[in-house]
Amino acid sequence: MPEPPDPADPHQPIPHSAPWWRHAVIYQVYPRSFADADGDGIGDLPGVTSRLPYLADLGVDAVWLSPFYVSPMADAGYDVADYRDVDPLFGTLADADELIARAHELGIRVLVDLVPNHTSDEHAWFREALAAGPGSRERARYVFRDGSGPDGSEPPNNWKSVFGGLAWTRVQEADGSPGQWYLHLFDDKQPDLDWRNPEVVEEFHDVLRFWLDRGVDGFRVDVAHSLVKAEGLPDWTVRTGMLGDQGEDGTEDAGEPATTDPRTKELGPMWDQEEVHEIYRGWRRVLEEYNPSGDPDQDRILCAEAWLPSQERTMRYVRPDEMHQAFNFQFLEMSWRAEDVREVVDTSLRAADEVGAPTTWVLSNHDVVRHASRLGLPVGSPRPNGIGAGSEQPNPVLGLRRARAATTLMMALPGSAYVYNGEELGLPDHTALPDRLRQDPAFHRTAGVELGRDGCRVPLPWVADEPSYGFGPGPRSWLPQPLLYGPLAADRQEGVSSSTLELYRTLLRLRREHDLGVGGLHWEGGWGPDVLAFRNAREDGRPVTVVANLGEDLLDLPEGLEVLVASGRLEDGRLPQDTTVWLA
Structure with missing residues (x-):
């Protein structure tokens, strides 16, 4: 049996020759x-x-x-x-x-x-679909369906748009009669393509x-x-969503991703x-x-x-x-x-x-x-x-x-x-x-x-x-x-050492110089519960130690290491709250 991974080592370094x-x-x-x-x-x-x-x-x-x-x-x-x-x-x-x-x-x-x-409703394909009518090759590129109810006046299912409202819009056929419905998970000007085609x-x-x-x-x-989309387009009782946490009625509901049913998490x-x-x-x-x-x-x-x-x-x-x-x-x-x-x-x-x-x-x-x-x-x-x-x-x-x-x-x-x-x-x-x-x-x-x-x-x-x-x-x-x-x-x-722009420039330069993108990660013990401390170690060379203080108390930094960059000013060499430092 292989040894279980060390919880302090969630990731090993990869070769310098790794793809870009x-x-x-x-x-x-x-x-x-x-x-x-x-x-x-x-x-x-x-x-x-x-x-x-x-x-x-x-x-x-x-x-x-x-x-x-x-x-x-x-x-x-x-x-x-x-x-x-x-x-x-x-x-x-x-x-x-x-x-x-x-x-x-x-x-x-x-x-x-x-x-x-989805495409725009002004895409040539969708215009062709509207002109061609039900059952056509052109409509088969999109998710068109007949409506429900005795006269087809109800949408094919109960799906809601990510952007709010129904996920279906009914079209008027060439002869002026009420026609089929098309699916749009987003805006009604964004008809969904049928990827089974x-x-x-x-x-x-x-x-x-x-x-x-x-x-x-x-x-x-x-x-x-x-x-x-699932075969048959079954009803779904929870509002369709991607961004933010929302409950069944669209109100904010902390802790439940909008893409899941709060009851089944499916x-x-x-x-x-x-x-x-x-x-x-x-x-x-x-x-x-x-x-x-x-x-x-x-x-x-x-x-x-x-x-x-x-x-x-x-x-x-x-x-x-x-x-x-x-x-x-x-x-x-x-x-x-x-x-x-x-x-x-x-x-x-x-x-x-x-x-x-x-x-x-x-x-x-x-x-x-x-x-x-x-x-x-x-x-x-x-x-x-x-x-x-x-x-x-x-x-x-x-x-x-x-x-x-x-x-x-x-x-x-x-x-x-x-x-x-x-x-x-x-x-x-x-x-x-x-x-x-x-x-x-x-x-x-x-x-x-x-x-x-x-x-x-x-x-x-x-x-x-x-x-x-x-x-x-x-x-x-x-x-x-x-x-x-x-x-x-x-x-x-530009040129202001304490600015956010210069911080990013420094971070990206040091990240490249120290090959942090291909390094391994080892969590450091001995810190309090409000501190994140890890080493990023590459295949060769000196590792970079990273300490982030999310707690209220000032932190003494390890001796013998040089500060490469810090997200904010240190206080008498100590790390204040909401500040991260790289050391080597």
């Missing part, structure tokens, strides 16, 4: 909010290209671009009308080519977002090849655990069906066509966005013949308590090691309240789906302090890390955004019950004394920037 994606730091660019080159108030691809040197200086290995495809923008581009072209709002295909080429010149790989669960499977193989031929290095896959029939894995095996084969020599430096990758209740379920998406990475949402959602952080780290590393995959670490993205705001709420608070002027306001000083400490801890963990644009500036959410300016469909479909994601999508500040804080050449930005963004602008933080 096993230890990469990947930076998410939300194009609408990153940089505006043409002055229309909306970020674009030329704007992203102009700021790539900044990302190279930051030290990231790759960028992931949120959708820039042709879209009516009902859901900020996650409603795609043409997967093979760039929306004029963001530029042209030539601009995309230039961005990819410039990134590669700077040593930055490029991942693009792919949205396979081979034509859909082949179409997305072609989409993958289109972008791989243009030089992209991989894909982030939106709502990767949906796609296939996933609904619209998520994580077994057949979805064969789809991604097919995608993996397509990507491997582009690296026939098997050179790990030439790997093209897939990363799953899959909101699932456990690491074990998530890791099924990154088995050796499926995807390469999956977002670690358990880490994003953990409470800022030492025991909770350690449990998530342990569980994540062991679950990933069982399938031979890397762990990813992430604290913010375009769908959640930024962690500089989220961590300013009382410890243990349910993660809110947006913060508004009437909400409990986070403590901004405490939130940033904890965010810096959490990021400093995260960057020392083995595996791959994701950074959301602007978090390196310490940006909080816009927590006083007027409701009349909100654009998230979740806000409108729930009549404001859910504030939604606009607060984390506010355009970035680059230059404090310029209009729109340097976001673009004019004063406009598609969402207003709060006044507090001015002092956080990138130009105000």
